[in-house]
């Protein structure tokens with residue numbers, strides 16, 4: 001079963017997604033029938049598409065003849081019967097189960113028995129939509145991302161009864177349209193909307209306990225390679241939309257606390273502070289997030305003895321950066337690779353890469369008073385620090401100390417971070433700080449999705465990079481870190497918060513060397 005550009009298509013729903021899908025299909029050479037329940041909507045969508053194609057011609061992005069041919073292949077129709085010869089229908093109507101079921105049941109009576117039925121639903125179970133069809137095996141999810149002409153990802157979502165040949169035909173078709181199809185099993189949120197939840201949830205949890213401001217959290221995560229910080233992004237998506245996706249994933253998982261929505265976001269929705277579109281969310285618009293003033297660390301980082309502890313890429317990086325910082329004084333750091341922690345001993349004080357423990361917990365466990373913890377440096381987004389030599393610009397990095405730390409180390413810890421090439425961002429003494437905690441939970445969610453057969457690790461990586469522009473995929477971050485490191489960090493979060501949110505994925509648990 002294959003589909004080619006000579007097969008005609010029916011797109012139902014001429015809204016933002018339907019119009020985009022019609023454009024991409026027509027550009028690939030298909031004859032497209034476009035239908036909308038609202039009279040005139042399909043014709044208006046076609047006219048609007050004509051205007052956008054004209055703009056692309058004016059900018060020299062496409063040839064005038066190609067634009068004309070694309071538009072010529074799109075036919076606005078006012079009755080579904082006019083598209084009875086279509087080999088494939090893609091539905092992009094209102095996000096309601098009853099409406100989608102009724103539409104597909106009607107279409108079954110109109111189209112040829114071998115026609116493929118695809119739904120662009122972003123949150124409804126494909127299995128549930130197929131229930132009631134005479135041939136549920138020919139219904140499949142074809143989940144595009146907005147804006148359809150620009151976003152390469154298509155989640156090809158199989159419900160319980162979807163025939164593998166139908167999913168394969170849609171996969172081949174998406175590829176022939178220049179998209180990157182990723183197979184998903186129909187489960188709440190599919191791949192992207194599920195794995196992305198912790199990106200928002202961890203920041204909302206940190207805001208809830210007043211660990212840092214939205215600007216600090218956004219700055220830290222952008223320094224880790226994310227194009228937008230979570231607060232800016234929620235403001236852009238709209239808190240009503242983002243909150244309702246979170247709620248639907250939470251409810252669809254039978255109120256698993258892993259996905260629990262946040263009171264912080266509920267409050268914004270209650271206030272009508274929906275983000276950019278209402279002029280106010282975490283930030284006020286049009287100004288937006290702004291930038292943090294860069295703190296000037298005029299206190300020199302001083303020490304008698306500096307030792308870099310631990311092994312691995314972060315320790316190597318710290319050693320190179322410390323050597324650079326100390327070279328003007330004519331000496332360099334010592335190295336203790338066999339330590340069970342990573343970081344810097346500066347005389348009697350410690351600057352520790354987060355392992356999930358707070359500075360206070362670490363200080364108690366090691367019997368050292370002057371302890372500061374710092375976040376995982378993930379410059380470039382791939383889960384590892386860059387080469388020391390390549391680290392030209394300082395990287396914003398969260399750090400914290402605890403109430404009993406001396407005043408001297410409170411000043412020296414950020415001075416050392418600055419000397420090591422970071423812009424230190426002070427946050428409250430919370431477990432796993434900001435980036436490490438967020439990445440660990442994204443990895444954990446992706447691991448669960450793989451464990452449950454929703455997608456493959458490669459599928460998860462591709463989906464997160466292409467669907468939400470993450471700088472790397474969760475399994476790429478994991479490769480730059482370690483299963484034991486991630487598992488230990490999540491165990492610490494679980495020990496502090498004692499809920500279900502920080503439950504280690506069995507996929508990770510099965511791969512740890514030290515935990516069970």
Ligand code: NAD
Nearest residue numbers: 013014015016017018036037038092093094095121122146
């Ligand atoms: P939209 O409101 O812009 O468009 C929906 C269109 O469907 C409207 O023009 C409406 O008149 C029409 N319609 C409603 N019921 C109909 C019916 N029974 N028969 C024919 N036409 C009908 O919505 P949208 O954002 O394009 O979303 C459409 C679908 O795509 C939804 O299922 C949504 O969840 C999904 N989706 C949306 C996005 C997004 O970012 N907007 C992304 C991926 C998937």
